[in-house]
Amino acid sequence: MLFPSPGAPCQFQTFLSLCLGVSAQAFSLHQPQDKVPVAAGETLTLNCTVSSMPVVGSVRWLKGWGSENKTIYDQRVPSFFPRVTRAVDGSDTDFTIHIRNVQPEDMGTYYCVKYTKEDSGEEVVFRRGNGTEVSVQGEWAQRALLRERRSSLAKHWRCCLILLHFSPWLLKPGLRTWPQPAVTCELGNKQTTIQRLP
Structure with missing residues (x-):
């Protein structure tokens, strides 16, 4: 593998940018479910997998998109969401989640989202899935x-x-x-x- 010489800072920045560009192109996020019906009181499973290419930043599940979205799961603070558990705990590629005791207010569209860190340390959206529309069935709902x-x-x-x-x-x-x-x-x-x- 070729590395830029220490005396060529401009070349090094170009090299780093090219590396990041390759990682971005190689990274993939797969959210296969389009619509998922679930009975009230049951457990909902939402599938999401990502490639193993190293992109610094967390993975989250959001309900809704835009200014009114709600975070359902955050890789950085998984214990903050008591009804949500990982299907494969500790995995770096499988971010499938289970939501226990589904309620009528859980109806909506869910997005699996990969974030990346900027130089400031702030996380911004890097990739997101197409969304999974969840409907809650049952007399209670x-x-x-x-x-x-x-x-x-x-x-x-x-x-x-x-x-x-x-x-x-x-x-x-x-x-x-x-x-x-x-x-x-x-x-x-x-x-x-x-x-x-x-």
Whole structure:
């Protein structure tokens, strides 16, 4: 193997960059599951394997993607997640996890993510899987989902009633009629229009 001479710092940096580039190209992350149904109260298994190429940084499991994601497992602090265990404890390539006692709120899309360390020491996303969509089945899960939908609908109607109650204060001075014929309420993807009586 050829090494750059000590008196050539620029060549050494180029050599190091090329080495890192080869590692990045050779590294692979495999998250094979597309959709996984699981019964409430059972154990969920999420599969993820990575190549053995040395890329400094941890592997984590995230629920959701973007600013509202939630860390389900972190290789750096595995004991912080009591319901989650590794299928192959201590492995550097198999990051398959088990989630015990699955609950309705565990429904969502899970991502296996490999991080790498920057010069500052901060970890940034290096590779991620395509995501595994988890659905929770069972009467208990269906009841919980129904309660959530009813709660959302109740909030929607409360919004409408409050707006309708306070709408007289929206009248312009000197007007004795409503400036608009209806009140429209929106909450999430729900929209309701209430017509005012003449």
